[in-house]
Amino acid sequence: MKERNFRMIDRNRRFARRAVKVEYAQSLILQHVRQLDSEYVTIDSCLHRRISEPLFSKEGMPHFRRSGLDGYAVLGEDASFATPQHPACLKVIDEVPAGSVASKQVIAGTAIRVMTGSAVPDGANAVVMFEQTEEFEADGQVWVRVKHTVAQGQNITGIGDEITPGQLLMGKGTRIGPGQIALLASQGHARVPVIRRPVVGILTTGSELVAVGDPLLPGKIRNSNDYMLAAQIEQYGGRAMKYGTAPDDLDGIARTIRAAIQECDMLVVSGGVSVGDYDIMADFFSSMNGEGMEMLFNKIAMRPGSPTTAGFINKKLVFGLSGNPGACFIGFELLVRLALLAMQGIADPCSHSIQAVMAEDFGKGCPHDRYIRGRMSHAHQQVTVTALVKNNSSMLVSIQDANCLVRIPAGSRGVAAGQQVEVIPLPYESTLY
Numbered sequence: 001m002k003e004r005n006f007r008m009i010d011r012n013r014r015f016a017r018r019a020v021k022v023e024y025a026q027s028l029i030l031q032h033v034r035q036l037d038s039e040y041v042t043i044d045s046c047l048h049r050r051i052s053e054p055l056f057s058k059e060g061m062p063h064f065r066r067s068g069l070d071g072y073a074v075l076g077e078d079a080s081f082a083t084p085q086h087p088a089c090l091k092v093i094d095e096v097p098a099g100s101v102a103s104k105q106v107i108a109g110t111a112i113r114v115m116t117g118s119a120v121p122d123g124a125n126a127v128v129m130f131e132q133t134e135e136f137e138a139d140g141q142v143w144v145r146v147k148h149t150v151a152q153g154q155n156i157t158g159i160g161d162e163i164t165p166g167q168l169l170m171g172k173g174t175r176i177g178p179g180q181i182a183l184l185a186s187q188g189h190a191r192v193p194v195i196r197r198p199v200v201g202i203l204t205t206g207s208e209l210v211a212v213g214d215p216l217l218p219g220k221i222r223n224s225n226d227y228m229l230a231a232q233i234e235q236y237g238g239r240a241m242k243y244g245t246a247p248d249d250l251d252g253i254a255r256t257i258r259a260a261i262q263e264c265d266m267l268v269v270s271g272g273v274s275v276g277d278y279d280i281m282a283d284f285f286s287s288m289n290g291e292g293m294e295m296l297f298n299k300i301a302m303r304p305g306s307p308t309t310a311g312f313i314n315k316k317l318v319f320g321l322s323g324n325p326g327a328c329f330i331g332f333e334l335l336v337r338l339a340l341l342a343m344q345g346i347a348d349p350c351s352h353s354i355q356a357v358m359a360e361d362f363g364k365g366c367p368h369d370r371y372i373r374g375r376m377s378h379a380h381q382q383v384t385v386t387a388l389v390k391n392n393s394s395m396l397v398s399i400q401d402a403n404c405l406v407r408i409p410a411g412s413r414g415v416a417a418g419q420q421v422e423v424i425p426l427p428y429e430s431t432l433y
């Protein structure tokens with residue numbers, strides 16, 4: 001009898017949940033999450049990292065007047081009236097391979113051979129490509145005939161034309177790709193200041209879970225959320241740290257979580273957040289509420305993933321995501337992702353939704369906004385989106401085909417083909433090659 005009473009009280013506590021809107025839950029996360037500290041990494045290992053401070057150019061680029069072609073550095077005035085019939089004849093007095101500088105100056109009546117990328121000698125104000133000239137030798141002296149008029153400045157990139165000294169190269173939070181790496185290398189950044197990658201712990205719950213390499217037994221399933229969450233974390237710049245499957249008693253799980261948050265910047269727990277008899281995370285969050293935990297929310301007015309929960313324990317954000325793989329995926333994309341990006345210094349990490357037209361009816365109504373996995377495509381200057389089949393919260397097979405989430409607004413009828421909907425693009429599009 002005593003045990004029965006305890007259970008009733010416990011359940012009532014779990015049911016004390018007030019659903020908040022997705023946007024409100026997102027704003028709570030953003031209000032609380034802080035950017036992580038920074039570190040230096042070598043340029044060879046900075047791909048996809050985030051710059052931790054605005055970077056300014058140390059040098060102008062180019063830092064010398066650079067020839068754009070293989071040709072002759074000349075004074076444009078010497079060839080103002082040159083034509084193939086009446087070429088200008090100039091004395092060739094030197095040669096500058098790339099990486100060297102001329103020992104002489106170009107003066108009226110002379111030319112110096114230059115190569116693509118080499119420093120244009122002082123005195124010259126234009127470069128004429130070899131193809132528009134003819135070289136010849138007379139009395140042991142090399143000469144060049146310039147057969148076309150030459151415009152001042154032609155084929156010369158001026159000092160600082162590309163980058164001026166002190167110019168902003170990239171802002172804080174910029175994600176480093178090949179273009180940024182080229183720029184960093186050209187400016188001599190052998191070490192690059194980046195934001196530390198957030199370490200995100202993953203803890204799964206459920207006595208039905210077996211490891212990926214284990215055979216299935218009656219009632220058991222493989223722990224797919226563990227791997228899916230790790231991939232999502234890595235996709236958004238975090239480092240996943242796995243804590244396995246939690247013990248199924250409250251003290252055990254509390255110990256595991258406390259130990260995990262000592263090592264991580266944030267912890268994501270999958271499963272056990274609903275109201276079932278074994279939903280241990282709901283018990284954990286209830287027991288911690290006000291006891292060293294600042295609860296952000298424990299219910300969201302959305303489907304799937306309505307029991308999604310988040311709170312701060314020892315200043316570390318702990319997410320309780322639904323165990324259902326579809327709901328777990330979407331809970332991560334809508335909420336955990338934001339925290340992960342904010343930790344990496346991204347000022348506006350909310351996913352930017354776009355408008356699309358539904359290709360087919362989606363007839364399932366819902367009292368709350370529903371987020372479904374969709375596939376969008378672009379044709380005739382319009383984005384069209386199709387709801388993927390097998391979209392249930394408990395199903396994962398359609399996640400691989402999803403390139404967006406479609407928001408079906410709360411209402412009893414769903415949406416009809418041709419109606420406009422909001423879609424949130426996902427970065428999981430398969431490669432085009």
Ligand SMILES: Nc1nc2c(c(=O)[nH]1)N[C@H]1C(S)=C(S)[C@@H](COP(=O)(O)OP(=O)(O)OC[C@H]3O[C@@H](n4cnc5c(N)ncnc54)[C@H](O)[C@@H]3O)O[C@H]1N2
Pocket residue numbers: 204205206208209221222223224225226270271272273274275276279304305306307321322323324325327393394
């Ligand atoms: N009486 C009610 N039952 C349920 C409600 C409710 O309001 N009242 N909510 C439903 C909704 S909505 C969801 S979502 C789920 C949430 O459940 P939990 O977050 O507590 O997750 P579990 O019960 O642990 O698991 C649900 C489902 O997912 C499978 N699972 C769990 N972990 C993994 C994993 N790591 N990898 C793959 N699959 C996993 C698990 O076996 C279950 O099938 O509750 C509804 N029930």
Ligand code: MOO
Pocket residue numbers: 302303304305306307322324327393394
């Ligand atoms: O969150 Mo549950 O997956 O809404 O079905």
